[in-house]
Amino acid sequence: MKLVVQVKLLPTPVQAAALEATLHACNEAAIWASRVAFEKGVRRNFALREHTYGQIKARWGLGAQAAQHVIKKTCDAYAVLRANLRAGNSGKPGSKRYRKTAEKPVVFRPHSAQPYDDRMLSWQTDQCRISIWTTAGRQRDVEFTAAPEQLDALARYRKGESDLVRRDGMWFLNATCEVPEAPLNDDPVDFLGIDLGIVNIATTSDGEITAGREINRIRVRERTLRAKLQRKNTPSAKRRLKKRRRKEARRARDINHKIAKHVVAEAERTGRGIALEDLTGIRERVRLRKSQRAAHSSWSFAQLGQFIEYKARKAGVPVVYVDPAYTSRTCAECGHIDRANRVSQAWFACRNCGFVDHADRNSSRNIRARAWELWRSGAESTAPVPSPEHIHRGGAGRKRSVTASDARCANPSLLLGG
Incomplete structure (x- = not known):
């Protein structure tokens, strides 16, 4: 490669x-x-x-x-x-x-x-x-x-x-x-499901959560500082803007590299494949409040997916993308789908069987199950050339x-x- x-x-x-x-x-x-x-x-x-x-x-x-x-x-x-x-x-x-x-x-x-x-x-x-x-x-x-x-x-x-x-x-x-x-690896023992998000950048089906609090806090601070410097519009403000540009992107890329490296290493160590959500076109599909637009636009899920793909190809780990529909509303234990199952951003509680779990971990387990089902039905690794x-x-x-x-x-x- x-x-x-x-x-x-x-x-x-x-x-x-x-x-x-x-x-x-x-x-x-x-x-x-x-x-x-x-x-x-x-x-x-x-x-x-x-x-x-x-x-x-x-x-x-x-x-x-x-x-x-x-x-x-x-x-x-x-x-x-x-x-x-x-x-x-x-x-x-x-x-x-x-x-x-x-x-x-x-x-x-x-x-x-x-x-x-x-x-x-x-x-x-x-x-x-x-x-x-x-x-x-x-x-x-x-x-x-x-x-x-x-x-x-x-x-x-x-x-x-x-x-x-x-x-x-x-x-x-x-x-x-x-x-x-x-x-x-044509015969993975299972799949490691990865739920991608803004509040939590990545949550695995093993229960590991990479919180996005730090990077989101930094993005808000950088956005506020940029607006302040742009309003000043002085030569020194322009110099500072030029010096700080791309700093946020470099930090996000570094974090995504570390997450991808850890995920691929864990999948390789345990003989599993990696399951990701196909989020293509999500920015066009969702409707957001004005206060949410900046955070959603700066969400680098595609970059993290690309990093996982190429590191997985290098390590020989299969990658499967699944349909993300209803993964956050489906119970990973009984399969019951209900909008009310998602109690809050952080918690999931099934209305049918009473199963309670972290919402992102529940989603990652659903992603894992869908990838395993696709793989057994003959799907190939989608880490492309x-x-x-x-x-x-x-x-x-x-x-x-x-x-x-x-x-x-x-x-x-x-x-x-x-």
Whole structure:
């Protein structure tokens, strides 16, 4: 399976200036190539190369490999855009949102990621050094830092392209690694049901509860602080907003990695599979009070599910998604379904047999039972091979940044960190 290992570069000021000039040149060339592709209706790699390759090399001083990667990045962006339009992610055809997306060329940010192959980038993993091509010439002995497990993955499994990324004044390389998967456990003894929620992030059918109080409290605090700084609208407030952006997302991702790692390790240790709810489209289905909308919108259940999926594939643990309908109203003991069974957010009390349990634990037991029934009827593991059509949107308006790793991993944030 393909995973992305992210390492942090530690360039000198001269090296950083060369890297920044390279990113600017590549993305300016990509913007121009995108306009040509849009105006001429040419969206395929070889066809677009006939119209742009020579001018990109001459006008922006890019090497042959860099020019080809710029053209490929542009074509990948249009392929992702076409897939999103077809999937209805930009509204219905003919709607204002659809037209705004489809009737303008893709635009790349100045610091959008640039792919590098082995001709443009070489790794000295044992010395934590790289040699990388730039418009100012080859930059040798650029230092990088990474955790021991990341260095091990780079040394053993790195294969394919890497993406150069600049974020918040820091430089990163996202390297693709072909990590071997363990053989899938085709005969699990049972399933570990996982109920996902906002108050409790994850509750297992074994009774383990990961409370969301801390992260929810942090989200409220961050939301309040953002509103306060936005009202001030001073230069110092803007600097602080810029410094704190993505902090909440990084914390949530770290928590999701830890939960997923624990869940998969427990399932692997006990020879069980993992059962999850299929919550696709839940944001469109539910109606919420205004006070609940922010918490529901920031609920990262999809990310946690993706983390569990790829860690399970790596460990050979089967994953089954089940229909979530009535799991919170069904008694795990007698199967009686009644809205009144859910006494409160925290407690479940069956009106038929009198069974009392924590509401989320009762739901997770129902999820486990449904997964076991599906598995015995011949269902296969639904931890899918990563899809090539994932887009990382950058900023507001019509600017969209698409990285090369988007075409190799279902979610570029699935960094080897948990």
